[in-house]
Amino acid sequence: MAQEEKERFVIPDEEGTEHLFDELFRFTVDETSKSYMVLVPVGEEEEDEDEIEVFAFRYEDREDEENDIAFFPVETDEEWEMIEEMLNTFTEEEDE
Numbered sequence: 001m002a003q004e005e006k007e008r009f010v011i012p013d014e015e016g017t018e019h020l021f022d023e024l025f026r027f028t029v030d031e032t033s034k035s036y037m038v039l040v041p042v043g044e045e046e047e048d049e050d051e052i053e054v055f056a057f058r059y060e061d062r063e064d065e066e067n068d069i070a071f072f073p074v075e076t077d078e079e080w081e082m083i084e085e086m087l088n089t090f091t092e093e094e095d096e
Helices: 077-095
Strands: 007-014 019-028 034-041 055-061 068-075
Touching: 007 034, 019 077, 034 077, 055 077
Parallel strands: none
Antiparallel strands: 007 019, 019 034, 034 055, 055 068
């Protein structure tokens, strides 16, 4: 089975240091029309599959701008709970 090519993103931290991430998955919530993406630091998937640090962001597509995707921090507990639920579902599907 061929391995699917994952999209990669460069995201700067608060100090401006750039970090490279692989997309784990993305989803949109129909009720709010907000989209979310779960990312993992490049190389971390191969290191220890039992303990992968993930990062979640709300994102918006911006096709007409230089950066075609804008990332925003997840701010509410409700958003975090929904992301956690989606991550658990994703993890269960990967284990099958």
